[in-house]
Amino acid sequence: MRCKNNILFIETDLTKKEIPAKMNELKKIAEKKITQIDLDAVKIIDSAGVAFLDELQQKFSKPDLINLSPEIERTHKIFSSLTLPKPQQSIKENFFVKIGESLLGFWQTAKKAVYLLADIFFWSFVGIVDRKGHRKGSVISQSLLIGVDALGIIGLLSFILGLILALQSAAQLRQFGANIFVADLMAVSMVTEMGPLLTSIILAGRSGSAIASEIATMKVTEELDALKMMAINPIRYVVVPKFHAMTLCIPLLVIMATLIGILGGLIIAITYLDISVVAFVNRVFDVITFKDAAVGIGKSFFFAWTIVIIGSYYGFTASGGAEGVGKVTTKSVVASIFWIIILDALNSLIFYF
Amino acid sequence: MKKEPIISTRGLVAKYGDATILKNIDIDIFPGEITVILGGSGCGKTTLIKNILRLFQPFSGEVKIFGQEVTQLDEPEFDRILSKIGMLFQNGALLNSMSIFDNIAIPLEQHTKLSPEIIKKIIRVKLNLVNLAKAEKLMPSELSGGMKKRAALARAIALDPEILVCDEPSAGLDPLTSASLDELILNLKKLLKMTIVIVTHELASIHRIADKIIFLDAGKVLFSGTLTAAKKSEIPEIKSFFEIGSF
Structure with missing residues (x-):
């Protein structure tokens, strides 16, 4: 580019x-005065x-x-x-407007969630006696998906967690000659806390995501609307079988996770702390109260519903x-994992504070 | 002087697993023309396009684009060819996580060193060309089907390609929207002198825009020539296609 006589x-x-x-x-000639642009060489x-x-x-x-060829002029015109027209400038939102909007959004979300919660509970209880609006075998197929398919991963992780818990605590307990208390620790921690929490968190990742993505896909591809147009309640047809399956599976999974976790502890007790199987098992049954078991399994239902x-x-x-x-x-x-932990904290406050 | 084809295939065979979808396809597409590839559903129209553009690797045969054999071309070299081709996909294929502006900016940011202010100007002009001047800040999910296709067209022409390939541009659109999209394509040909390849089976659209027709049936080329010649053709499949479709 060359600038001469304001051209x-x-x-x-x-x-x-x-x-x-x-x-x-362009930066170099920014200060110059230009009245014409010659495009003869273009x-x-x-x-x-x-x-x-x-x-x-x-x-x-x-x-x-100036000096545009017809071809250049045509392209320039296009x-x-x-x-x-000038694009509209977006209006910057005031800080308080933003806070207000997010509060309003939270309120709307909470309202919708409560309606959905009421709907799901209502249709789930109705669904126990009235199977109308359910697909045949859907609870069983959902139970297989949510429960049976998760057996392997929950079993494996509980076992490893049991091993880790026992091993970490055994090293400390051994210093005080309190080897047998590893059984207490395993029993209480697995039954009241680790069993239900671990199972629920795995299920939140595994089944919670599956539920959300399945229903979301149905929503965006208008499958839920199609159900409504066939006079079928989507909550009864899609959600209730999952709710029943989850309610059915979670106590069983929690019991299994707890037992396998304690088994992991038992292996460490035998191999590392020289405790006999009988002594360990007796100790476990001595320590566990009915309340512990009931609270552990009871809260898992709430986690499942969450x-x-x-x-x-x-x-x-x-x-x-x-x-x-x-x-x-x-x-x-x-959100599932967050609320599971919040519910767990509330549960601990209610029963153990 | 005879024009050289801008795209040509010789003996092109395409397979999905054991099933042969395209059998020895020989076609020529000439510059500055609108060539419509048509045929019934499942005859291999989209497969042909995707094999030419190497979205699927051809089983055998030769594909030339801008006179260069491309089936065995290295990726960087083929990318250079691709930067001169724009493609409008059946469903638009806009990236849902980005605004319309950002979608159109992708090829400009990735393949040029243009400054943001120039890119912004180009995007505004391209959106205006497809009558979507006010949509730049919207997300793809906020657009209707026709708008999505127009936005995708703006992205396809962002780099002023020499060839524009449209896969079923009218599918799922109402006749008016479909006609306005055809108008737009005709304008692109007229104003920008683009070579346009369109895959479709919409007769109204074919009548409006086609210069040349390539008729596929069961993976073979039944006819290749002008629209007028196609309409006069005595080949039963083509005859019934135009007769049934004109009801």
Whole structure:
């Protein structure tokens, strides 16, 4: 580019390749006065070239374009942005408006969640006696998905967790000659806390995400609307079988996880602390109270319902295609785990404070 | 002087597993024309396009784009060819997590060193060309089917491609939206002198825009020539396609 007598001569073609260099040159002539832009040497121009000319015209108070070939003039006419209406500037939101909006959003979410909760509980209790609106065998197939398919991973993780807990505590207990108390520790921690919590967190990740993504996909592909149009209640048809299956499976999974976790502890007790099997088992049964077992299994029901309700809620609120499905699935897992831990804390306060 | 084809295939065979979808396809697509690839559902139209553009690797045969054999071309070299081709997918294929503006910015940011202000201007012009001037801040999920296709068209022409390939642009659109999209495609041909390849089986659309027709049936080319010649063709499949479709 060359500037002479207030005329800017452009001496190369104006295409995507040349424009970055031209933009750099533009900085050098920014202070000059330009009244005309000579395009005589320009043989090829594309949309980037026209955008560059627009940039020049905006920077130098609209200089005239001169010596354009008909071809360049035609392309300029097609791609020039100067004639387009100015884009609307978005209004910056006030800080208090943002707070108000998020509070309002939270209130709406809470309201919707409570309605859904009431709906799910209502239809789940109705569903125990009235099987109308359910798909045949859906509770069994859901139980297989939620329960049986999760046996392996829950069993394995409980066993490893049992081993770790026992091993970590054994090293300390041994110093005081309190080897046998590893049985107390394993029994209490697995029955009241680790068994239900570990099972629920795995289920939140595994089944909660599956519930949320399944319902969300049904929502964005209008399958839920199709059910409604067939006069079928989507909650009864889709959610209630999952609710029943989860209610059925979770106590069994918790019992299994607890027993396997204690078994892990037993192996450490035998191999590392020289405790006999009989002594360990007797100690476990001595320590565990009915209250501990009932609270452990009882709270797992609440965890299970939390997973189904949160998964369903996020599923029903999905929008915007595959992207929306992914978003709500992630949100549902995070929210499920959060509320499981909050419920667990509340439970501990109520029963053990 | 005879024009050289901008895209040509010789003996192109495409397979899904053991099933042969395209059998020895020989076609020529010439610059500056709108070529419509048509045929019934499942005849291999989209497969042909995807094999030409190497979205599927051809089983055998030769594909030339801009005179260069591309089936065995290295990826960087083929990418250079791809940067001169825009594709409008059946469902738009906009990236759902990005706004319309960001979607159109992808090829401009990835394949050029243009500054943000130039990119912004190009995007505004391209959106204006497809009559979506006010949609730049919207997300794809906020657009209707027709708007999505127009936004995807704006993305396809972001780099001023020499060839524009449209896979079923009218599918799922009402006749008016479909006609306006055809109008847009005709404008692109006229104003930007693009070579346009369209896969469709919408007769109204074919009548409006086609210069040349390539008729596929059961994985073979039954006819290749002008629209007028296609309408006069005595080949039973083509005859019944135009007759039944005109009801």
